[in-house]
Amino acid sequence: MLTGTVINAAAVVIASMVGILIGSKFSESMRNAIINVLGLAVLLIGIKMALQTENVLIPTLSIVAGTAVGEILGIENALQKFGDGVERRFGSGRFSEGFVAATLLYCIGPMAILGPIQEGLTGDISILVTKSLLDGVASIALASALGVGVAFSALSILVYQGFFSLLAVQLSSLVTERIIAELTSTGGLLITGIGINLLELRKLRVGNMLPALIFAPIIAAIM
Numbered sequence: 001m002l003t004g005t006v007i008n009a010a011a012v013v014i015a016s017m018v019g020i021l022i023g024s025k026f027s028e029s030m031r032n033a034i035i036n037v038l039g040l041a042v043l044l045i046g047i048k049m050a051l052q053t054e055n056v057l058i059p060t061l062s063i064v065a066g067t068a069v070g071e072i073l074g075i076e077n078a079l080q081k082f083g084d085g086v087e088r089r090f091g092s093g094r095f096s097e098g099f100v101a102a103t104l105l106y107c108i109g110p111m112a113i114l115g116p117i118q119e120g121l122t123g124d125i126s127i128l129v130t131k132s133l134l135d136g137v138a139s140i141a142l143a144s145a146l147g148v149g150v151a152f153s154a155l156s157i158l159v160y161q162g163f164f165s166l167l168a169v170q171l172s173s174l175v176t177e178r179i180i181a182e183l184t185s186t187g188g189l190l191i192t193g194i195g196i197n198l199l200e201l202r203k204l205r206v207g208n209m210l211p212a213l214i215f216a217p218i219i220a221a222i223m
Helices: 003-025 028-050 057-073 075-090 094-107 110-122 126-146 153-174 177-198 212-222
Strands: none
Touching (some): 003 094, 003 126, 057 075, 057 177, 177 212
């Protein structure tokens, strides 16, 4: 139930320790190259999830409606401003700077929501395992510069992602297999968008697409 989240938190702790010990030996180009390659894996997972739909109209309508709402609400900008505000307020000192920066990086984003929901509903931890790899690479870089505070962001991951995973478990009895398939497919489109961003093919505002996860079960139930 929380396996993926625990793996994610453990990856951050271990990678942070590596970053503190030898992270300075990794060049910026090496870190960027690894993240770009992981973008291929994220893209593969997203496409695989997206293909689970039984009616392509459902994820299509969900992503269109959700993106429209997200753009109107400015979710991506709001998340960015929230992160900047928290960092300004609590970012003094190396420990707090590392903790806040890593917490914002690992917890504010679609994968931090989609991953635990996917695990809670279906037991599939593939999103969270991939996120663990991405967070691990980032932790090496952050911890080499900001220190042990980055490792303590694992506590934030446990609380934040654990909440969404447990919520999904509670709702799983109310959700049919058809709705899970369409929700998974819609989430797959968002994951694909993240993969495109990691590969630097195009900058997509994936945060603004998050309302699609609300529209997907509603549209699936109606259709």
